[in-house]
Amino acid sequence: MATPILQVRDLRTQFLTDGGIVTAVDGVSFDLYPGESIGIVGESGSGKSITALSILRLVPDPGRIVSGRVMFRDQDLLQLTGEEIREIRGRDIAMIFQDPQSSLNPVLRTGFQVDEAMLAHGKSKGEARARTIELLKKVRIPAAENRYKDFPHQLSGGMRQRAMVAMGLANAPSILIADEPTTALDVTVQAQILELLADLNRELGTAIVMITHNMGVVAGLCSRVLVMYAGEIVEQGPVEQIFENPQHPYTWSLLRSIPRVDALRHERLRSIEGLAPDLLRPPSGCRFHPRCPFRIEKCYTDEPRLQEVAPDQLAACWVTMERARKEMGADELVDIRPGAGSGVHKGELSD
Amino acid sequence: MATAAAVVKRPATLQQASLWSDAWRRLRRNRMALISAVYLVLLVVVALVALVHTPYSYREVGVARPYSGPSSANWFGADILGRDVLSRLMVGAQISLIVGVGTQVLVLAVGVPIGLIAGYYKGWIDTVVSFIINVFYGIPDLLVAMILLLLLGPSLNNIIIAIVATRWMDMTRLVRGQTLALREREFIEAARASGAKPLKILFGHILPNSLGPIIVQATFGVPAAILFEAFLSFLGIGVQPPTPSWGSMAADGLAAIRIAPHMVIAPSIALSLTLMAFNFLGDGLRDALDPRQKR
Numbered sequence: 001m002a003t004p005i006l007q008v009r010d011l012r013t014q015f016l017t018d019g020g021i022v023t024a025v026d027g028v029s030f031d032l033y034p035g036e037s038i039g040i041v042g043e044s045g046s047g048k049s050i051t052a053l054s055i056l057r058l059v060p061d062p063g064r065i066v067s068g069r070v071m072f073r074d075q076d077l078l079q080l081t082g083e084e085i086r087e088i089r090g091r092d093i094a095m096i097f098q099d100p101q102s103s104l105n106p107v108l109r110t111g112f113q114v115d116e117a118m119l120a121h122g123k124s125k126g127e128a129r130a131r132t133i134e135l136l137k138k139v140r141i142p143a144a145e146n147r148y149k150d151f152p153h154q155l156s157g158g159m160r161q162r163a164m165v166a167m168g169l170a171n172a173p174s175i176l177i178a179d180e181p182t183t184a185l186d187v188t189v190q191a192q193i194l195e196l197l198a199d200l201n202r203e204l205g206t207a208i209v210m211i212t213h214n215m216g217v218v219a220g221l222c223s224r225v226l227v228m229y230a231g232e233i234v235e236q237g238p239v240e241q242i243f244e245n246p247q248h249p250y251t252w253s254l255l256r257s258i259p260r261v262d263a264l265r266h267e268r269l270r271s272i273e274g275l276a277p278d279l280l281r282p283p284s285g286c287r288f289h290p291r292c293p294f295r296i297e298k299c300y301t302d303e304p305r306l307q308e309v310a311p312d313q314l315a316a317c318w319v320t321m322e323r324a325r326k327e328m329g330a331d332e333l334v335d336i337r338p339g340a341g342s343g344v345h346k347g348e349l350s351d
Numbered sequence: 352m353a354t355a356a357a358v359v360k361r362p363a364t365l366q367q368a369s370l371w372s373d374a375w376r377r378l379r380r381n382r383m384a385l386i387s388a389v390y391l392v393l394l395v396v397v398a399l400v401a402l403v404h405t406p407y408s409y410r411e412v413g414v415a416r417p418y419s420g421p422s423s424a425n426w427f428g429a430d431i432l433g434r435d436v437l438s439r440l441m442v443g444a445q446i447s448l449i450v451g452v453g454t455q456v457l458v459l460a461v462g463v464p465i466g467l468i469a470g471y472y473k474g475w476i477d478t479v480v481s482f483i484i485n486v487f488y489g490i491p492d493l494l495v496a497m498i499l500l501l502l503l504g505p506s507l508n509n510i511i512i513a514i515v516a517t518r519w520m521d522m523t524r525l526v527r528g529q530t531l532a533l534r535e536r537e538f539i540e541a542a543r544a545s546g547a548k549p550l551k552i553l554f555g556h557i558l559p560n561s562l563g564p565i566i567v568q569a570t571f572g573v574p575a576a577i578l579f580e581a582f583l584s585f586l587g588i589g590v591q592p593p594t595p596s597w598g599s600m601a602a603d604g605l606a607a608i609r610i611a612p613h614m615v616i617a618p619s620i621a622l623s624l625t626l627m628a629f630n631f632l633g634d635g636l637r638d639a640l641d642p643r644q645k646r
Contacts, residue, residue, distance in 0.1 A: 058540060060540075087546065088546070089544055089545065090544065090547075091546055095545075097544075099537060102538060103538050104541070105559075105560070106538070106560070107559045107562075108555075108556070108559065116542075116551070117545040117546070117547075120545060120546045120547045120548060168545075
């Protein structure tokens with residue numbers, strides 16, 4: 001196997017709030033290979049966006065990256081000077097954001113903003129302009145020459161996100177980080193943008209890190225997936241394998257909660273019981289235990305580490321779905337309230 | 352078919368209107384702002400004409416009988432030394448405009464960069480800037496201006512400097528506040544993520560987004576500066592004789608207000624009209640540049 005283009009090791013990012021320290025990203029490690037496309041999924045507040053921002057050192061105040069390494073081409077991005085990391089941003093690692101409406105400067109012409117991504121990295125005005133038109137065509141913006149002069153508010157949401165993608169690709173980066181790029185768009189436009197990203201990934205060999213809460217997006221675009229919960233990676237592996245055979249109860253619940261077109265009409269929408277944990281006071285032991293249907297006593301006290309549960313597949317769970325299926329009848333379980341499968345309700349009010 | 356195409360095309364051309372042409376459209380519909388703008392253009396023309404021609408020399412004494420009222424030879428009468436009041440008003444307009452516009456140019460040159468840097472970098476720079484602003488707000492304007500004019504001497508340049516010293520804080524605070532809000536916006540984060548240099552972010556992304564409020568603030572700053580200059584000249588520490596300022600002309604006339612009221616009334620009306628015009632224009636610009644107004 002080729003060497004990874006990006007190696008994240010034990011990344012830890014904290015926010016110093018009035019209430020105390022919130023560890024938004026807690027010891028995240030993963031590899032990204034050239035031309036690969038990985039998905040990072042999780043609920044709001046699981047730390048997936050902060051992980052992405054930490055890679056480029058764009059964590060907003062009062063956040064601090066407290067430890068870890070982000071190795072890119074034999075250099076640790078976390079050790080670079082401000083000017084060195086600025087050079088990396090947009091040139092080697094580009095990022096596109098959730099809401100194209102607010103990520104484009106409303107008072108500057110769209111094409112000009114794509115130019116700027118190149119001007120920041122030493123291209124001349126003429127070169128930039130010519131390439132911008134080419135890029136706008138590449139992201140399938142019709143009448144690119146005319147759209148160049150348009151202000152963002154004159155474009156549709158899909159066009160704006162295409163322009164953002166063009167901006168991201170301006171310097172032919174080796175990695176494109178996409179932070180929920182389709183969340184703010186209509187479903188049909190979502191599909192077009194995903195298709196565009198998949199094509200670019202194939203044609204240009206740009207590695208893609210897709211941050212999303214939508215398992216469907218991951219299935220369509222990515223070859224590997226990392227599942228995050230409460231700042232930690234709880235499961236990772238090849239997409240098909242994870243979809244086929246999730247081993248962490250959280251991943252299992254996430255997949256179960258995708259509405260199905262072929263579901264029986266009277267069937268209720270399945271959700272995961274409970275709320276994402278308060279990271280100011282994360283739960284003891286496994287962070288998912290307060291919401292987990294298959295928790296055992298050990299989950300309350302001991303924190304599980306990621307370990308291989310199948311070839312290339314890692315999960316951080318004391319039980320794993322294999323055991324839950326065999327011993328707790330997970331597949332037949334309709335009621336998935338906490339402790340429902342295992343019958344462990346230690347420390348709850350009902351006890 | 353042709354008509355259908357024309358109908359479809361129309362919203363597209365309307366949409367082409369950029370932020371500025373939108374604002375211009377709204378401004379044109381504001382009658383007071385428009386009248387004010389016309390008045391101010393005329394005032395500028397008068398001030399320019401005064402460079403090459405005035406009915407009489409503004410400093411020539413005895414062109415009419417002292418204290419004489421308005422007549423066909425001296426439209427606005429004559430002053431205590433028999434100088435033509437109209438000619439002096441015209442030269443006074445130059446002074447007022449130079450002071451008003453000059454201070455705002457300097458206020459912009461000081462306030463915009465300091466406000467941008469303080470708002471963007473926050474931390475100790477912002478603490479220091481905010482502290483200095485508060486100190487300046489704490490000292491009475493008149494005291495600052497008087498001390499500076501005593502130290503520097505009462506030339507036109509020094510008057511401008513003295514007024515800037517009392518007026519730079521508003522602009523700095525405005526730009527700082529705008530920057531503090533804008534720096535958290537997603538497009539600034541996107542610019543950072545694309546590797547934009549800090550100076551580019553400040554002047555290429557944040558500044559263009561705050562131009563509206565800055566223009567309005569500067570427009571309101573002009574009459575404030577004109578009034579302050581008139582006040583300083585009224586007190587005798589502003590523009591020195593024989594150069595006329597509307598403020599010193601009013602002060603001269605005050606002594607003779609019973610026998611020659613035109614000496615006070617003429618400069619006062621000129622001053623009031625000008626202040627009103629700038630304020631109406633500022634109001635109009637504020638409404639026109641407010642993006643929430645979608646009329």
